[in-house]
Amino acid sequence: MEAIQRKVKAVFYALALTILFIASGCRQEKEPQARIWEPYNDSLEVAGNQDHPVERMRYKLIQSKILDKNDVFLPLYEEVKTFSREEYLRLKPMVFEQPIAAIQKHIKAGDLSYEELTLFYLYRIYTYELDNETTLNTILALNPSCLQEAQEKDRLAAREPDASRHPIFGMPILLKDNINTAGMPTTAGAIALKDNTTGDSFIAERLRSNGAIILGKVNLSEWAYFMCRGCPVGYSAVGGQTLNPYGRRIFESGGSSSGSGTAIAANYAVAAVGTETSGSILSPSSQNSVVGIKPTIGFLSRSGIVPISSTLDTPGPMTRNVADAGILLDAMKGRDAADAKSVETGMSGMWYQPEQKGLQGKRLGVFKGLLERDSLYREQVERIRQAGSEIIPFDPPEVNLDGFITLLNIDMKHDLPMYLKNQIRDRDAVRVSSVADVVAFNREDSLLRVPYGQALLEGIVVDSTNMDELEGIRMQLEENGRRYFDTPWEEHQLDAVLSVNNYHAGYAAVAKYPALTVPMGYRDDGEPTNMTFIAKPFEEDKLLDLGHAYEQLGPMRRPPAGYTE
Template identity: 35%
Template structure:
């Protein structure tokens, strides 16, 4: 039966060619077919999309399988605490997508695909958007953030909300990543005593545990890269401005962005294709329509041929894994160039960035709170949130305080000369450093180790980060940053970062895809209670 392909986005780039799609099977038959394919945890987003396309699977069976897995692994068993709640209409959404297929309508590769969304992104329905804070427990806006509206238009099933480091890890210097007053502590599926990093901890852990076909994270600096790296999944922070940030609880309009977290690079490319686009009410996205495209095209195992790859080798990188990764690039036909980062003033960039985040947090959060529908949340400023936390200290402040909030509340505003100088300095230095490395070395993509191994979670004791971090330069400059599993160190995942010039998101994805195909370094978790400490 010929089916009509609905273009989920009004855009100029080519959509996946679909000549015909088979009728969806009954849910019972789809469940049998899923079992024959190796069960839901062994199938990635692209494979599920292919199964829907060729009539082997249907959305109802896929969605039911993920709901059952969430109940078995997140709510009981290992009890990951990665998912705060699921939408009560998830199966109804899936059945509606199946009904469209039976009626002759197919929306593309996201049709009927269930995803989980970080709980600082608004999704229409009965679940609040809390950013992990009890202060936003009533924040049921019944609005879809534009990035969610785009995914819905593409046919995605919005399965539920994931836990996060409360307020996206900007409340205290002594926070424990992955903890929120709403969701508790998210555990790392590779070792349940280890941290899942933040702030997109729930999205990273849920993806590693195969609780959805894809997840949405957000990043200001490292909040997609680190949880993707320590949980052993793919995470992509797009160029800032490629994806709308409207109706996302903010930290910084200079650095915030949402991005996909997935099992494979192809899956991330599929999701990004439908997330990206200009939003008239988010001025940072003014050029997005000019740059976006079908990011799932031209992904090839041969994608490294003739590429020049710049290498940042951190002194505390895992030499065994990193050397093996470099060998894969050479095997793939890339030319590898070691980069000199000794003249980059990371301390000055970091000092400026912190001033920017403090100032923008105070201003942007107030703007978000004051833009909420009337009657949902009484708090209108950062000072109101601080007061709420003090009044509810037994639930909000039992493990760590709100020193960063208190510091940010003393900032003078977006017209403060000290803020403007910090913004110009930090962004200028980070952008100059990256652009210089790209231009002077004529490299297409820069690679670096994403993260150190996950540390033991210890509520009340803060985080024990170790090893390198590749997030700061692309975060401050707003450049695209992809992390792909590089292997295990002491039984724990380590990621490999791919950084590209601004708007070169597709090139980054192509390099990451080729490396992932050559390395096949991803390892599925087995949920041990703990792992031997190094």
């Protein structure tokens, strides 16, 4: 029955688009990027991955069985259709791969408008995401009023050309689809939340108040990858399988903020916001050659974000360069009375603009084991040494993270019901109120709703750890995480520790230490890899300085070859 309904809907859309083409006359020849999306048979692609050396990349499906992309793309279709390729190519040098500062400079000079900027990104999204050979399955929703908002930014800028505004003003931003955003569903990738409507999260409010344009929502690992064991990263029942633009079906997209990483790599927006419990920003940033910041817990509010763990969760920026990450971080910060961990950072002024203090004289700890087995890490560490830093190799103390899964289990068992109680607006659309309800809902149609199982969700339901035991686990994990870093830190008086990708994300998570990951190059097979800087709590400004200085040794990043046209 569902297949018949989808076929009828596709015929209806085709008829509607035929009418639009007739009405637009000869303009049709200029808009190859605007097309109806047609579901396809992904069985050959699925079969082609069955011998993939990474077992969890042996996909069961790629295309979503739930999301009809025409529901996402048709509301803005007419506006994008009238944006010609000639206009796109005129704007491309001013926007593609460009930092926020350069884009704002072009806008101030009158060479580019906020509306044109938004159309530029929509054009790219429509061009690549409506083509089944290039789609990354990354866009779950688009803001239907984004162009009107951009037009209003242009009017405001014309009325007050010299006004002091935040650099994020007028910049199109994508949000991971576990972050509440008014006007678009917040699904966490789960069918149980497919029609979840909410107001804005605290960070979405901050973005809007600073003038950002929320362009849309992006795919993620369902329930932020705390659902199944050994399942693909970047998969959700709502969005299907997120794919990596550097190698579709070849390289993992990283998780759980897979859509945020792939979208920014493919230049679908100025920047994106991800979330991390342990590695969920660092991993997809590294896999997609973008910059990601996992801030100190409390630096950014978590209110209005579908939770795993109130102990460890945090949102964070994902961008193509370090300065933009600082700008986005600054645009979201602020104390939130509804989040008990939220604090004022005490940072003021333009601190998010790296001061270019450089790497000279910095004492940076590096892992001996990584130096021995990772040639790219070793090569980049040597470049940092030549830039004037003192490199101190060390072996970290042996510590365990026993109880980590228990911490997540009990936090989610308590935190998710609070979200469902306080954030859901339509009780008829979302009928689950606990993790146990989600598990039961998924069992009603496990083939559609949880094709890879839900072992982690089931583990939450049966975990009987009490709150006193949980507090002991929290304290022990934080103590172990800090000892892992602090032992070499204090012995060698380090400024930061250098890691690779999300290799030490778990230790940084339980220690509550912030981390910044920056592209450092590509493996021999083309897979992206990042250098990750780890610092003490609330030293985000130090991380930005170090990351920016390292970035200047490059260029380290290049856009994915199939997404440069």
